[in-house]
Amino acid sequence: MKSIYKIFTVTLILSVFASCSSDDDDGSTELMGENSVTLEFDNSVGSDDLLLATSSYTNSQNETLTITRLNYIVSNFSLTNDAGEVFTYDKDDSYFVTSEETGSTEVVLENIPAGTYVSVTFGIGVDQEKYLQGAEGQGDFLTVAEETNMMWSWQAGYKFLNFEGTFTSETVTEATDFKVHMGSHGSSLDNYKEVTLSLGTDALVSDEMSPIIHLVADANAILDGENKLSLTEQSVIMVSEEKSPKVALNTASMFSVDHVHNGSEHSH
Known part of the structure; x- marks a missing residue:
């Protein structure tokens, strides 16, 4: 017993x-409800912070740049969770200008469903589908783009990237202006690109969790990435069938995830 x-x-x-x-x-x-996801774009040049007009940076071609403007359009955000399911952000609300000049380097995505997110996808620029909706179809974003120097004109389209400053080199000894403006010019020169980044650390979303994804954008990659573009050879790159696509590929490669902060809403 x-x-x-x-x-x-x-x-x-x-x-x-x-x-x-x-x-x-x-x-x-169990993660329940919904919340915002914030993406912070931290602009750098190589391993250094980007400081407009006050610091100089030397590239692999021995050109020394003083950067006075770095603006770019990011758009069409989607998040993929740990089950491989994709949440696509509402397209009408998915266009943003990040500007080092104005300090607008934060993108806030609202009403993201609860989940464990492992990667983020976004576009650089404005896709043809959106542009072909006409001026009326752009909503408030058209005004934002005009106010941040991200339009040539409605007919010419959006500037996806506005990168400006001065430079010197071995043969250009006096400070000379440079301008790199990249966009799409009709279907024959569509430079809109998308990039997908693994977050490394899962971003947790719930009623009580509002993650912040810290991204680094390396401006050095614009001219000194996979494609090497010399300002000494050409200091103004805008509508170029040869060089604009190379700038677009370089720009798409300049983004990386630094870290993810999981915490309650509005905590950093």
Whole structure:
């Protein structure tokens, strides 16, 4: 009888323990509701912070740049969770200008459903589908682009990238202006690009969790990425069938994820 009593007691304790463990697991892993996801774009040049007009940076072609403007359009955001499901942000609200000049380097995506997100995808520029909706179809973004020097004209289209400053080199000894403006010019020169970045650390979204994804944008890659573009050879790059696509590819490669901050809403 004593042996049977001991076995019964041990079995009961194990059952209670298993039940409690199961309850704890269910409560700790479930993410409910929705919240915002913030993307902070931290502009740099190589390993240095980007400081407009006050610092100089030398590229691999021994050209020394003083940067006075770095603006670019980011758009069409989507987030992929740990189950491979993609949440696509509302297209009408998915166009933003990040500007080092104005300090507008934060993108806030509202009403993201709860989940564990492992990657982010976004475009650089404005896609043809959006542009072909006409001026009326752009909503408030058209005004934002005009106010931040991201339009040539409505007919000529958006500037996806506005990168300006002065430079010197071995043969250009006096400070000379440079301008790199990249966009799409009709279907024959569509420079809109998309990039997908693994977050490294999962971004957790719930009623109580509003993550901040810190991205680094390396301006050095614009001219000194996979495609090497010399300002000494050409200091103004705008509508160029040869060089604009190379700028677009370089620009798409300048983004990386630095870290993810998971915390309550508005905490950094």
